Amino acid sequence: MTDPDGHSAPKGLLLVGGTSDIGRAVAATYAARGWTVTLAARDAEGAERNADDIRTRSGAHQVAVQHLDILDTGSFEGFLDGLDTLPDTVVCVVGMLGDQSRAQEDTDHATTVMRTNFEGPALLLEMVAARFAARGHGLIVGVSSVAGDRGRASNYVYGAAKAGFTAYLSGLRNRLGKTDVHVATVKPGFVRTSMTADMDLIGPLTAEPDAVADRIAALETRPSDVVYVLGIWRLIMFIIRAIPETIFKKLSL
Amino acid sequence: MKDLSGWGRYPRLSGPLGTARDMGPAATATATMPGVTARGLGRSYGDAAIGRDNTIDATGLNRMQSFDPQTGILAVEAGVPLADIIATFLPQGYFPCAVPGTRFVTVGGMIASDVHGKNQHIHGTFGDHVAWLMLALPDGRVMRCSPHEHADLFKATIGGMGLTGTILSAGFRLKQVETGWIRQTTHVARNLSEAVTLLSQTANATYTVAWIDVLARGASLGRSLILEGEHATADDLPWGDVKFPPSTNGRLAVPMDMPGWLLNGMTVRAFNELYYRTGARKAGQTTTVPWDSYFFPLDGIAHWNRIYGRRGFVQHQCVIPMAQAEGVVSDILERISSHGAGSFLAVLKRLAPGSGLMSFPMEGLTLALDMPFSDGLMPLLAEIDALVVAADGRLYLAKDATQSRDTFAAGYLNLDLFRQLRNDIGATGRMASKLSERLGL
Numbered sequence A: 001m002t003d004p005d006g007h008s009a010p011k012g013l014l015l016v017g018g019t020s021d022i023g024r025a026v027a028a029t030y031a032a033r034g035w036t037v038t039l040a041a042r043d044a045e046g047a048e049r050n051a052d053d054i055r056t057r058s059g060a061h062q063v064a065v066q067h068l069d070i071l072d073t074g075s076f077e078g079f080l081d082g083l084d085t086l087p088d089t090v091v092c093v094v095g096m097l098g099d100q101s102r103a104q105e106d107t108d109h110a111t112t113v114m115r116t117n118f119e120g121p122a123l124l125l126e127m128v129a130a131r132f133a134a135r136g137h138g139l140i141v142g143v144s145s146v147a148g149d150r151g152r153a154s155n156y157v158y159g160a161a162k163a164g165f166t167a168y169l170s171g172l173r174n175r176l177g178k179t180d181v182h183v184a185t186v187k188p189g190f191v192r193t194s195m196t197a198d199m200d201l202i203g204p205l206t207a208e209p210d211a212v213a214d215r216i217a218a219l220e221t222r223p224s225d226v227v228y229v230l231g232i233w234r235l236i237m238f239i240i241r242a243i244p245e246t247i248f249k250k251l252s253l
Numbered sequence B: 001m002k003d004l005s006g007w008g009r010y011p012r013l014s015g016p017l018g019t020a021r022d023m024g025p026a027a028t029a030t031a032t033m034p035g036v037t038a039r040g041l042g043r044s045y046g047d048a049a050i051g052r053d054n055t056i057d058a059t060g061l062n063r064m065q066s067f068d069p070q071t072g073i074l075a076v077e078a079g080v081p082l083a084d085i086i087a088t089f090l091p092q093g094y095f096p097c098a099v100p101g102t103r104f105v106t107v108g109g110m111i112a113s114d115v116h117g118k119n120q121h122i123h124g125t126f127g128d129h130v131a132w133l134m135l136a137l138p139d140g141r142v143m144r145c146s147p148h149e150h151a152d153l154f155k156a157t158i159g160g161m162g163l164t165g166t167i168l169s170a171g172f173r174l175k176q177v178e179t180g181w182i183r184q185t186t187h188v189a190r191n192l193s194e195a196v197t198l199l200s201q202t203a204n205a206t207y208t209v210a211w212i213d214v215l216a217r218g219a220s221l222g223r224s225l226i227l228e229g230e231h232a233t234a235d236d237l238p239w240g241d242v243k244f245p246p247s248t249n250g251r252l253a254v255p256m257d258m259p260g261w262l263l264n265g266m267t268v269r270a271f272n273e274l275y276y277r278t279g280a281r282k283a284g285q286t287t288t289v290p291w292d293s294y295f296f297p298l299d300g301i302a303h304w305n306r307i308y309g310r311r312g313f314v315q316h317q318c319v320i321p322m323a324q325a326e327g328v329v330s331d332i333l334e335r336i337s338s339h340g341a342g343s344f345l346a347v348l349k350r351l352a353p354g355s356g357l358m359s360f361p362m363e364g365l366t367l368a369l370d371m372p373f374s375d376g377l378m379p380l381l382a383e384i385d386a387l388v389v390a391a392d393g394r395l396y397l398a399k400d401a402t403q404s405r406d407t408f409a410a411g412y413l414n415l416d417l418f419r420q421l422r423n424d425i426g427a428t429g430r431m432a433s434k435l436s437e438r439l440g441l
């Protein structure tokens, strides 16, 4: 994109999930590279706190905040139409771990976990894809999870929703495979965030939010389809998927 | 339960630690939890950052808020690390007005300890550059404090060791610098009186500090290297040097506790000897060194506190009023030297008065030394503390793990005012750390 004076206008990022730790890191990374960043979040005040931080650290002032509730699917159309310009890249990091045992008994809780991790992000990115396809280019990054690679007793409600999201992204990528709209699926593995603050994470398997952000930003120059932030997770999940179901069901994983 | 020991890892203490991820929850925790104090990056050496019953981890308050290049005032949440501030603003030509010897400290910790740097004798402490702070009080209120708003609370919070409330955010001044380099001049002092003279003669320099060989005895007692520093201008740099070098240190680490025998009189003596001789060769010379190795030499080695072994160590830092300073420091050095296994490098520096009610600095000389924990240590420290008290000096609370209530009360003359203010805001018994309990605050 070049303006009449020959300056290229800054590229735009829409970051969905602007209060998450990964989202904060992604937004900061793009802002530092001179991108215009819009943080979309349900908690606009929390996103504004991150926006101030990014503005102060990067000296960049093109950081905006938009209210968006991922469960309010009816608002998506208006939300996208209301943006000043269609972004070049959309990164969706929305996620909710929930509580597995609660989800087994409390249908409302299970529904929220499923809708937050699958329905909302999938429907939103579908609309983004349509707009990108009409324009002719764009990058869509969906942050899914290794938990979606196989259902496990300890978190299958979350895992199933992420599995759905992973499959959705795969299908979307397949549909747009012959266009200049690229769809990437990012599976971070363990990440040190407030979502995992109470867990005992294994050091070598755990990424910092900044590392996730760097991998995502690297997609701008080197597109890739499915990204495991730490390569070791590709191997781990390969092994976990390879265990026959008759054995898997007896394991407590 | 989390290990909450300070940097010296003496005393070893643990307790519940809750992370405050935003200012609202930090204020609520302050108002509702009994026996609570905030904790930053835990770089105080003793028991200051350990709540009596509960500890608030303030490192989740890590957002910067705004920077105004007109005034140089940076506003940040209290858990923002100094390392982030330098990494962000030095490349733009700004540097904090005061920095301690490590950059892995938080803004809240720097204010609560009212930290001093190598320029304290002319530019004051960190607290002197704070324009305002937001303080969460034990009664649930959040107050903006500054030299003009709730000035008494402001003065008590600067250097108040987290005992007046939880600092949520603050605005403070950065100064402009042309480069990230320091022009360092080394002077050699063959004994303590030369060191004291040189510290006075270099008092017009922006930065000045003496590294003392604590184990030297007799005629060499107190032999030191005096390091004088100025911010280098762009013209000072050799052609081709980057104006703002990125941080180079941080690649080495001490992987585990070193065995206790490693640091005996002999190895420490050898190290001091080597350091002194290497420095002496540079006598009178000026070299240009990058900011990180000048201000934060120890940050180059992660977990360096493990070098003192499992029993940990004590850092002892006193300040002695000028009139008696030389005599008392000499007396302290003699006792340590004859005690044997002492400190790696010790630091001697001139201080000017601090501005907080409980600030450590006063007009005089400060001596800081590390001593590995051993059975004979407590009696030695008690002897030294008696010398400090007799000379109307005091000990730095951010380093302290051992002083008695009497030593504390003798040194901090505003103690009654501080106690009164804590009473007035309902902090007595509510905002409490292991340090405040030990010292009877």
Ligand SMILES: Cc1cc2nc3c(=O)[nH]c(=O)nc-3n(C[C@H](O)[C@H](O)[C@H](O)COP(=O)(O)OP(=O)(O)OC[C@H]3O[C@@H](n4cnc5c(N)ncnc54)[C@H](O)[C@@H]3O)c2cc1C
Pocket: B007, B037, B038, B039, B040, B041, B042, B043, B044, B045, B048, B049, B050, B058, B078, B079, B099, B100, B101, B102, B104, B105, B106, B107, B108, B109, B110, B112, B113, B114, B115, B116, B117, B160, B161, B162, B163, B165, B166, B167, B168, B298, B398, B399, B433
């Ligand atoms: C290698 C090294 C070199 C040092 N050099 C110097 C030096 O040159 N000059 C100097 O002055 N100091 C020096 N120090 C001491 C250090 O600067 C102070 O101990 C500082 O307070 C540590 O900051 P922190 O964030 O780690 O705070 P912590 O150690 O976690 O806490 C220190 C105190 O601050 C309080 N506190 C922390 N956060 C808050 C908050 N948000 N609200 C209210 N209270 C809070 C705590 O309750 C505690 O009383 C050095 C320390 C080390 C390890």
